[in-house]
Amino acid sequence: MRIAVLGAGAWGSALAIALGRKHGVTLWGRDAAQMQAIAASRTNQKYLPGITLADTVSVTASFSEALAGADLALIVTSTSGLADMISATLTETTMAKTALPTLPIIWACKGFDKLTGKLPHETIAELVPPGALYGALSGPSFAEEVARGLPCALTLAANDRVFASEMAGILNNNTLRVYSSVDLIGVELGGALKNVMAIAAGISDGMRLGLNARAALITRGLAEMVRLGVAMGGKAETFMGLTGIGDLILTATGDLSRNRKVGMLLADGKSLGDILRDLGHVAEGVNSAAAALALAQKHGVNMPITEAVNAVLFNNADPRDALKALLARDAKAE
Secondary structure (H helix, E strand, O other): OEEEEEOOOHHHHHHHHHHOOOOEEEEEOOOHHHHHHHHHHOEOOOOOOOOEOOOOEEEEOOHHHHHOOOOEEEEOOOHHHHHHHHHHHHHOOHHHHHHHHHOOEEEOOOOOOOOOOOOHHHHHHHHOOOOOOEEEEEOOOOHHHHHOOOOEEEEEEEOOHHHHHHHHHHHOOOOEEEEEEOOHHHHHHHHHHHHHHHHHHHHHHHOOOOHHHHHHHHHHHHHHHHHHHHHOOOOHHHHHOHHHHHHHHHHHHOOOOHHHHHHHHHHOOOOHHHHHHHHOOOOHHHHHHHHHHHHHHHHOOOOHHHHHHHHHHHOOOOHHHHHHHHHOOOOOOO
């Protein structure tokens, strides 16, 4: 299979490396100078220094070249850039205009659109023609480990059961295990909401509240994720799998987690603006927090941890005061 990976950040490059062990891959990025440097050195020095791209991975800054002969478009931008990527691919090149309507689309971004608050599959469904096949690739995965060839398991949720199963089998290899699902809502909510809970866990870790407190936040955070997911039409069992509890555990405890780092720095008293400026990568949990709270209010779902994270991020609440508010809640049955 020939796969066009659209997006040359850490995750896009890591997937290109991993999938390039089995398939022909073209890695596209919009920065021509960066792509020339990657092509020359065979390394994405900015995001994955020291990790070499396989010979099966081509590198380009041209849409038409990336899509030429592709059997699959794998979009790996930020969630807020997803609509622009689809629209640009549809309208700005002749190859895209003719190829994309019949080309299956998979995206590997997590979170809500910053402007619309929509999940990726909602954005995609409005842009692609009727009958198009598409899906979300998600799960517990740090880009660096995937690029290094360490074992990883992901879930591919799609709008068609046969497509999900067949594509999962195609993408599956000896280091990247891929499961299939048709629960797009559950898979995408899991990938978005776990980042919010990771910020909460990071605040707890930054305040040195201990492993007990972190475990409690993860567990009660998962309960919030399930409540909202079910209210929106997702399946509760999805949140017990890779894209729910699996991704939550990784993001809330791993030292490579950007969202956990945001929480830890907030606990240290740093401002959100300074944190995001210095981070150098997208922390989707910041955008997802406000969207998650809006959805909770819309669906009448109680999400106190999400409320506390929003208070710290956007209302200048002191992390210690936010934690006290959580601990002061009335006792109730689990």
